[in-house]
Amino acid sequence: MHNKIIFVVFDGLGDRPIAKFDGLTPLEAAKTPNLDFLAKIGINGLSHTIKRGIRPGSDVAHLSLFGYDPKKYYTGRGIFEAAGIGMDLKKGDIAFRANAGTIDENGIITDRRAGRIESTEEFTKLIDGLKIEDVEIRVKAGTGHRMAIVLRGPGLSYKITDPDPHKTEEKIRISTAKDSSKEAEKTARIINELVKKANQLFTDHPLNQKRKQNNLPLANAILLRGAGEVVDFPNFKDKYAMKACCIAGGGLYKGIAKMLGMDIIAVEGATGKPDTNINAKIQVVQSQLEHYDFLFLHLKGTDACAEDGDFTAKKEYLERADREFEPIVRIAKENKATLVVTGDHTTACELKAHSAEPVPILITGKGVRIDKVEKFGERAAVCGGLGQITGLDIMPYLVNLSGNQPLYGN
Amino acid sequence: MHNKIIFVVFDGLGDRPIAKFDGLTPLEAAKTPNLDFLAKIGINGLSHTIKRGIRPGSDVAHLSLFGYDPKKYYTGRGIFEAAGIGMDLKKGDIAFRANAGTIDENGIITDRRAGRIESTEEFTKLIDGLKIEDVEIRVKAGTGHRMAIVLRGPGLSYKITDPDPHKTEEKIRISTAKDSSKEAEKTARIINELVKKANQLFTDHPLNQKRKQNNLPLANAILLRGAGEVVDFPNFKDKYAMKACCIAGGGLYKGIAKMLGMDIIAVEGATGKPDTNINAKIQVVQSQLEHYDFLFLHLKGTDACAEDGDFTAKKEYLERADREFEPIVRIAKENKATLVVTGDHTTACELKAHSAEPVPILITGKGVRIDKVEKFGERAAVCGGLGQITGLDIMPYLVNLSGNQPLYGN
Numbered sequence: 171m172h173n174k175i176i177f178v179v180f181d182g183l184g185d186r187p188i189a190k191f192d193g194l195t196p197l198e199a200a201k202t203p204n205l206d207f208l209a210k211i212g213i214n215g216l217s218h219t220i221k222r223g224i225r226p227g228s229d230v231a232h233l234s235l236f237g238y239d240p241k242k243y244y245t246g247r248g249i250f251e252a253a254g255i256g257m258d259l260k261k262g263d264i265a266f267r268a269n270a271g272t273i274d275e276n277g278i279i280t281d282r283r284a285g286r287i288e289s290t291e292e293f294t295k296l297i298d299g300l301k302i303e304d305v306e307i308r309v310k311a312g313t314g315h316r317m318a319i320v321l322r323g324p325g326l327s328y329k330i331t332d333p334d335p336h337k338t339e340e341k342i343r344i345s346t347a348k349d350s351s352k353e354a355e356k357t358a359r360i361i362n363e364l365v366k367k368a369n370q371l372f373t374d375h376p377l378n379q380k381r382k383q384n385n386l387p388l389a390n391a392i393l394l395r396g397a398g399e400v401v402d403f404p405n406f407k408d409k410y411a412m413k414a415c416c417i418a419g420g421g422l423y424k425g426i427a428k429m430l431g432m433d434i435i436a437v438e439g440a441t442g443k444p445d446t447n448i449n450a451k452i453q454v455v456q457s458q459l460e461h462y463d464f465l466f467l468h469l470k471g472t473d474a475c476a477e478d479g480d481f482t483a484k485k486e487y488l489e490r491a492d493r494e495f496e497p498i499v500r501i502a503k504e505n506k507a508t509l510v511v512t513g514d515h516t517t518a519c520e521l522k523a524h525s526a527e528p529v530p531i532l533i534t535g536k537g538v539r540i541d542k543v544e545k546f547g548e549r550a551a552v553c554g555g556l557g558q559i560t561g562l563d564i565m566p567y568l569v570n571l572s573g574n575q576p577l578y579g580n
Numbered sequence: 581m582h583n584k585i586i587f588v589v590f591d592g593l594g595d596r597p598i599a600k601f602d603g604l605t606p607l608e609a610a611k612t613p614n615l616d617f618l619a620k621i622g623i624n625g626l627s628h629t630i631k632r633g634i635r636p637g638s639d640v641a642h643l644s645l646f647g648y649d650p651k652k653y654y655t656g657r658g659i660f661e662a663a664g665i666g667m668d669l670k671k672g673d674i675a676f677r678a679n680a681g682t683i684d685e686n687g688i689i690t691d692r693r694a695g696r697i698e699s700t701e702e703f704t705k706l707i708d709g710l711k712i713e714d715v716e717i718r719v720k721a722g723t724g725h726r727m728a729i730v731l732r733g734p735g736l737s738y739k740i741t742d743p744d745p746h747k748t749e750e751k752i753r754i755s756t757a758k759d760s761s762k763e764a765e766k767t768a769r770i771i772n773e774l775v776k777k778a779n780q781l782f783t784d785h786p787l788n789q790k791r792k793q794n795n796l797p798l799a800n801a802i803l804l805r806g807a808g809e810v811v812d813f814p815n816f817k818d819k820y821a822m823k824a825c826c827i828a829g830g831g832l833y834k835g836i837a838k839m840l841g842m843d844i845i846a847v848e849g850a851t852g853k854p855d856t857n858i859n860a861k862i863q864v865v866q867s868q869l870e871h872y873d874f875l876f877l878h879l880k881g882t883d884a885c886a887e888d889g890d891f892t893a894k895k896e897y898l899e900r901a902d903r904e905f906e907p908i909v910r911i912a913k914e915n916k917a918t919l920v921v922t923g924d925h926t927t928a929c930e931l932k933a934h935s936a937e938p939v940p941i942l943i944t945g946k947g948v949r950i951d952k953v954e955k956f957g958e959r960a961a962v963c964g965g966l967g968q969i970t971g972l973d974i975m976p977y978l979v980n981l982s983g984n985q986p987l988y989g990n
Contacts, residue, residue: 537596537930539937539958540603555959557968559632566633570936577934578630579640579650580657580806 173412173572174507175464176455176498179235180491181228181420182473183513184529184548186520188481196476196484196519197530198547202492204499205532205546208511211502212534214543215556217564218526219515225526228473231514232426234561236466237410238403245328246398247422252318254425257310259400264321264328264357266394271315271334272387273369277341282334283315285387290317293389296371302360312421319394321360327353327399333365334393342391361394368392405431410464410569417454418468419446427466444471444487448494456497459507476517484519508535508571510564511546528558537571583822583982584917585874586865586908589645590901591638591830592883593923594939594958596930598891606886606894606929607940608957612902614909615942615956618921621912622944624953625966627974628936629925635936638883641924642836644971646876647820648813655738656808657832662728664835667720669810674731674738674767676804681725682797683779687751692744693725695797700727703799706781712770722831729804731770737763737809743775744803752801771804778802815841820874820979827864828878829856837876854881854897858904866907869917886927894929918945918981920974921956938968947981 183197191199218224219231220240229247230240248265259265270290272281291311298309305323312318329348335341345361347354372378373390381388406414408431416427416434419442424434437454439447448469455465469491475484502509513529530551532543541555556567569575593607601609628634629641630650639657640650658675669675680700682691701721708719715733722728739758745751755771757764782788783800791798816824818841826837826844829852834844847864849857858879865875879901885894912919923939940961942953951965966977979985 537928539597539605541959541962553963555962557626557962563632566936570633570635573931573933573935575633575635575936577637578634579637579654 173463173574174459175412175568176459176467176501176507176509177235177464178467178498178509178511179232179469180472180488180511180513181468181470182476182515182517182524184516184527185476185481185484186516186518186525186527188519191481191485195548196481197488198549200485200488200492202488202546204492204495205511206544207499208502208509208534209532209546209550210544211540212509212532213538213541213556214530214532214551214554216528216548216551216554216558217512217531217561218528218558219561221560223526225524226515227524228422228514229426231561232423235512235514235564236406236426236430237562237565238430239562243401243403245401247396248318249398249400250422250425250429251312251316251396252310252320252425253428254421254423255310255312255318257308257318257320259320259429260322261400261402262322262326263400264326265398265400266319267396268317268319269315269334269393270317270372270389271391271393272389273342273391279335279338279340279342279391279393281387282338282393284389287315287389290315290389292377293372293375296375297364297368300364300367302363303356305360307364315389317392319364319392321357325353326357327351328357328397329354330358330361330397332395332397333361334395336395342393345394357397365392365394403429403431406464407431410565411574412463413461414464414466415458415462416466416468417451417458418466418470419443420468420470423468432464432466433462442470444474444483446471448491452494452497456501459501472513473517476519477522479519479522481519502534505536508533508568510568512564531556531559531564533567535571583873583984584869585822585978585982586869586877586911586917586919587645587874588877588908588919588921589642589879590882590898590921590923591878591880592886592925592927592934594926594937595886595891595894596926596928596935596937598929601891601895605958606891607898608955608959610895610898610902612898612956614902614905615921616954617909618912618919618944619942619956619960620954621950622919622942623948623951623966624940624942624956624961624964626938626958626961626964626968627922627941627971628938628968629971631970633936635934636925637934638832638924639836641971642833645922645924645974646816646836646840647972647975648840649972653811653813655811657806658728659808659810660832660835660839661722661806662720662730662835663838664831664833665720665722665728667718667728667730669730669839670732671810671812672732672736673810674736675808675810676729677806678727678729679725679744679803680727680782680799681801681803682799683752683801689745689748689750689752689801689803691797692748692803694799697725697799700725700799702787703782703785706785707774707778710774710777712773713766715770717774725799727802729774729802731767735763736767737761738767738807739764740768740771740807742805742807743771744805746805752803755804767807775802775804813839813841816874817841820975821984822873823871824874824876825868825872826876826878827861827868828876828880829853830878830880833878842874842876843872852880854884854893856881858901862904862907866911869911882923883927886929887932889929889932891929912944915946918943918978920978922974941966941969941974943977945981
């Protein structure tokens with residue numbers, strides 16, 4: 171039996187009814203003949219990625235979709251961001267996301283993104299390789315104002331509070347231990363020291379003199395958040411006996427995939443934004459199908475549009491994706507792979523935020539009990555054969571489909 | 581309120597779509613007017629016997645159906661097999677299933693069933709009653725090449741590996757402790773000793789001299805597997821205040837029923853195979869209805885056909901069972917009992933093996949919220965009033981139907 175699986179995640183796919191769409195969601199309002207056809211030849215349902223009522227972040231949602239219980243494996247987003255921009259991580263490392271930000275002479279944050287500075291590369295060099303106490307600090311620039319910071323050394327903990335207050339008009343906070351362990355106290359102490367040093371070193375950099383002359387917000391502070399600890403993620407290949415790859419633009423998704431041991435396939439024009447080159451990504455799915463058993467395709471546009479509250483853009487992104495789906499439909503029709511299309515969570519345009527409603531899921535392929543659902547959508551999926559499932563239910567179903575599920579009992 | 585319950589389990593009832601049946605499953609393709617009528621006057625759903633994605637053996641599946649959580653009560657199949665052939669078991673006993681098998685002069689297994697020998701009775705006598713260290717060994721012949729072996733004594737454990745390699749062209753394995761407990765080490769030591777003694781004693785038996793002359797594979801080895809420990813199963817009658825009986829052909833099902841304290845009703849012609857006398861079994865249901873509150877009727881044919889990959893035989897078995905169901909339909913119609921018809925797991929003809937897809941369940945009787953399902957089948961059940969449930973959900977629902985469910989809270 172084949173066990174190729176194409177696993178498509180539209181980020182923030184689900185939504186709430188939109189009055190301007192006569193009470194339909196963007197997905198329901200969109201013309202999506204290809205996705206509807208796939209729903210028709212598949213089994214459908216609704217997925218509560220974590221569980222009912224939980225409003226998930228994309229990080230925990232994806233861990234669940236891949237069958238890794240976030241309760242066991244999730245500590246913080248930092249490690250995925252660091253992995254996503256190519257940093258090497260070892261068990262026990264503590265990683266953070268960080269922004270270059272702007273503080274005024276009183277230490278008050280005036281801009282959390284330093285005027286959306288194009289690159290932090292010159293600044294990260296100043297602190298990359300620092301040693302504080304017995305801990306090595308590694309820093310790498312991400313896109314724009316973003317960077318990731320990794321602490322490596324003995325006796326560290328992710329259980330510390332964020333220095334980043336997540337808003338302006340406040341000072342950078344003093345990080346403190348969330349528990350009373352000496353590991354957390356040490357980590358907080360090091361982070362507070364790093365923040366102080368970075369602020370000094372950044373301020374003096376010639377690039378900031380230039381920004382001052384040009385009346386641009388200085389990149390004179392680092393705002394750290396999302397401390398996470400690298401734990402032992404069972405390798406996807408060991409867990410499922412499937413060689414997996416990731417086709418994504420967004421750093422977080424590549425980071426998660428990398429931490430699970432998937433290969434990351436670079437795609438020209440994959441931006442992790444609504445303007446991404448969907449066609450290029452789908453071509454990669456086609457070309458890599460013979461090389462991989464599990465192909466994770468991530469499409470971020472749905473979430474990005476909904477975070478802006480732009481339901482029309484979300485609908486149009488889905489329509490554009492649907493048109494690009496022809497090759498996927500062909501693969502499904504010819505039964506060359508089991509195909510999953512779903513989302514990682516609902517992003518409600520009316521909230522401009524993630525919400526807890528389930529997302530539709532469709533699965534086509536050999537062995538599925540095709541149900542009567544004829545459209546891909548939040549409400550069409552209600553009477554699907556999968557019923558209402560959780561994210562952690564998905565991989566066992568797929569493994570079972572392939573006939574590789576171990577027997578419980580006798 | 582009556583609390584008579586007839587609980588019918590078609591083993592391996594569920595299936596996957598069969599191309600030759602235009603994508604229907606054997607149950608969907610079968611003409612089953614009686615089962616369809618029952619679905620119509622009942623409430624329907626899909627049962628994941630253990631939980632979603634778990635591929636269950638029949639033993640753990642039946643424990644779940646009867647409301648005994650296998651996580652708590654299941655250690656291994658051996659105890660049910662021993663109980664099923666009428667061996668007496670006490671708490672702490674360790675029981676095994678075993679075959680009489682054939683090994684060559686180098687100890688390599690050449691036949692795991694000793695040429696499907698008709699009876700092992702002469703051989704079991706040789707080792708029944710042995711004492712190794714302070715442990716008493718009891719052995720009883722089952723049907724054909726099968727036997728069961730019980731160890732009784734202090735300080736034993738079921739956590740040992742199978743001597744039976746489950747395949748030919750290998751030696752019998754040395755059993756070892758799965759944990760580092762001295763109980764497991766002791767049990768493994770005794771089992772290894774027993775295997776050695778049995779091989780010696782069997783080889784010398786006159787019946788084997790005769791088999792040699794007739795060119796039949798010798799029954800000169802025992803192959804043990806499925807170690808289980810007898811735990812305190814709460815008696816079904818104490819748990820549910822229902823006097824229960826079991827109407828089954830297969831030893832495993834009788835064994836489970838016996839361990840739970842059900843009466844086992846002998847049925848002429850109940851073979852545990854597709855050729856079983858379904859009519860005789862159903863007559864027993866009728867005649868015992870006045871004597872019991874809970875009647876468990878087990879039908880094995882569906883599973884046996886599917887394990888052979890014979891979807892046509894599975895369909896025909898279901899059609900034959902459906903015709904024999906007239907008296908059951910009458911009982912349901914006249915509301916003389918609550919009736920449950922379900923399966924213990926899916927056995928997919930395409931895999932010739934159990935798989936994790938849910939099985940349909942229908943329940944008729946006083947108080948049920950009759951839904952709109954009009955057919956008994958995997959997909960017809962999707963929109964049933966029970967939704968998607970687990971095996972452990974069923975008994976509480978039945979107890980509640982009868983009005984005997986204790987109140988939680990106030």
